Amino acid sequence: MSVDWLLTGGEVVSFESGASRSSALAVGNRRIVATGSDDELERLAGPRTRRTQLDGAAVLPGFIDTHMHLEKVSHEFAMLALGQARDVTEVCARVRERAASDRPGAWIRCLGDAGGWHERNLAEGRLPTRDELDAAAGDHPVFLYRRPDHGALNTAAVAKVADLLSGAATEAFDPRTGHLHGPLVRLVNDALYRPGVHEREDQLDLLSAASKRLLAMGVTTVVDPGLPAGFEAAWDLYRAAVGAGVLVQRVLLMNRFDWRREFSAELDRVRQGATAPGDGDDRLRAWALKLVLDGEFTGAWLRPAEEPGSDSNARYTPEQLRTVLRLAADRGWPACVHAMGGGAIAAVTRTVRELRAAGASLAPGQVSIAHAFLIDDAEVDDCSELGIGLSVQPPLAYTYAREMRAVWGELADRAVPFGAMARRGARFAGGSDTHPCDPLTGAAIAVTRRAWDGSDLGADEALTPWQALSLYTREAGHYIGRSDVGTLRPGAVADFAVWPENPLARDATEWPSLRPTLVAVDGRPVWRGD
Template identity: 30%
Template sequence: MRYLRDGGPLQQAGSGRPHVLRSRDEAEGSQAASVVRLTAADWLLENARVATLDAGRPRAAALAVAGGRVVAIGTRAEVEPLAGRRPERVDCGGATVLPGLVDPHLHLYALAASAVNLDCAAPAIRDVADLLAALRARARSLPAGEWLRGEGLDERRLGRLPTATELEAAAPRHPVRLRHRSRHASVLNRRALALLGRVEGCDPRAGLVGGAENALSRLVGPVPRAILAEGLVASGRRLAAMGLTTIADATPRTYHGLAPLRQLMAAGSFPLRVFAMRPVGSSPWRGGGMLFPGPVKIMVEEGSRGLRPGPSTLARRIAAAARSGAQVAVHCLGAATLVATVAAFAALPARYRVGRRHRLEHVAECPPPMVATIAALDLVVVTNPAFVHWRGDAYRAETSGPARRWLYRARSLAAAGVTLAGASDAPIVPASPWVGLAAARSRRTAGGHVLSTGERLGAADALALFTTGAAQSLRAPALGRLVEGGPADLIVVEPDPLRAPPDEVADTRVLLTLVGGRPAWRA
């Protein structure tokens, strides 16, 4: 019998031999994830609060898994005969069993590359002087001429952005690229600017380059393969520990670009299901195993010169992707982008739109008239409730009056019948889905202010953002719920997010994560 609550450390595997599990803080980052892969794939979870998120049987006390699928949900007496001959028995001690969580928009390779990037948002970096000191220290550890990379640059946190001249003085033997927290702009030093050459959207005096991130990434070059592989394995472990069982990598990649991830999956070293977004014009590919093609993603930049691409080009790209049979996801931060994107979808013939689950990513600003239009076009909104927590104080400083009520809408969209999904957009903000769940309910910023109380969601609707809603955004309705015959993607957590207050939900502890019946994490 396995006990997931504190005070029950003895574990018993199918062989009948007892095992002692280490505590979470000892096991995390260790070989625990690979050790649990040796246990049986059949499970009996009992003494639990099972929330299936399925209307047919929303609550139960026990659940059985065999062959990677849920085979029974009900009471212990109903479930036990169907649990297989020698299941792993788990006494949940009253903890809650939920469907595995789904994050339909994060940047997996960026998370994996954190080992080679200077964290410009580290707690010790409080201003530009601290940042330059960290740059000097990092430069001393690198061979001359090697790129010095940084992530998470935030002018509000630092007081201002560093200049190209300051970066050059801090690291004169290296080209330097510090990527803005939005991942849509970078600050370069003089050496890096010379390597980049003249590009649109570049302020050479400040070193600020906007709208040229793809060109810059090609110039900097890929993260070394071994470091990327290590980072992907570590990221998979961390995400599983948060209760995520499925993610979507929102950085568009070709099938070839997914080779490092495919190799790790084939070796059993990456435990999550992954939907990979595709670039415009890329060749379609067939999913299999745990890797699936995601939407075709279209980027739109909104600046002082208008939209890039412009509305007509954007409409042509959306139409071409939709005609190819793809689901389309459009990056929609500002209101101008949203209006142009919705107009493009409205112009599509119904056969290219209805049932496709085309997506609007972020929707940071949504003017009131757009709500009903989005609903009428059957578009999915993939929102970022955790931004209300992490960035809400900045939003309050930057907006006022009615415009504040446009920010990261939730309840008004749901009330109009829009399918809502929740995503972290990590590493823009931390990947925890529980912070997003809590923020969707409280709309409370890190500074303690409340942003648009009228957009608060109830507990069930907030949980749906990262379960059923997220699954629909990926056109994977079998995920995000627990049903007999469905995939055994599930988590055991404390407290129950359907009953606990938001502050407690933000600190949810994940005790066990199963993906297709295989343990990906245990506390």
């Protein structure tokens, strides 16, 4: 029987170790049938075979982002990007432009996760006031979020989130200026992603646009670590999006515990949920339990001898961590633990070791650690020995280099030690977690070790270009337990992207500007560059 699609005259980069050089790719029944020379694969073609002449273009596996909050990102793609603004007047002008072009009453928000977006970069040294935003936005509610703990609201937005602001201390919310400070900022930000804030039609439109934008980056699979206790709503939304044909990527969705709620209630919610890890199909699947064990930079659980962290930053007790991982072991569910600091990482490795000693069955990769910013050599080896998966997010250090250094001081020089991890033979996958969420940009950061402001993230921890791109292909497939994604070996699903030339032939600093000309999912073209 002939193959469905034959691509010839190019360069096939399979990301399989030891793979021979290939110029052609054959696809049949949604999977890779063969790679090889044009002449070798010609015999597989028949009268109904679709043919594509690559003209020297390169075919790479579709990229896999192992840590992208997809629903959140779909909103953020539509937000104002204010990282280049240099005064309040410019910020208000951008708000005014959006108000004039958007539908009446639509929320106007900005991307908070941007390295350059900070009041210290504005001439006035402050965010816009309530009155200034009112003058710019009219009846549009405006929330300008500056991660992690500053924000500004206009009058219409204050009315929309009045329940959250009720009773807030003046140091948390100043009604006169509309400025927010401290934990209340994140509460307001998180609330704007909740179901009911936006109509389902708007949510589907946002996901449709996000899906297309990610395809334009070559992304064909997304692992979504979820929002706090938001699994059910996200699952329903993604099912609707897949059913409507607007979400093209494969999506694996985690069920995330909300550390701010009573642990026993969250445990019951997960145990009794209608959808369990493993449910779904090849396009949308419930994946791991997600436990956020510590905070981020200021809230990282560091080792006892390290400042300023300690186990006081632990969001769960050792017994609660053990309970979740034991549940995962008993039910065969994957579990992913957010662990930023060395203390949190050690707690995970210690708990896995104890559970295994007590007879728990945990398959390799069933437990994974996300972030692992301050992992040391011994902990890298422990993870390899215990079969604990690792996912890293190069854009986090890129975007938050200043915050990281301000909190950790000299410790920051040891953060994200990709080179050391690779030299010790560890396997780890790549993801974004924040913007820029383009895998080629994330891979470039892993090679150049440069932050958004040009500062050095430690050149000695750089990966080779091949290693960096492997984070989002072969290693990402390994991380999610699927050997049939992330490579172009025969039998793999036919998720791939065609690039005008092989990114590996270009300097990594040029990668962020590259875009594919064609992307396929399940052996079917789903996006073409114009």
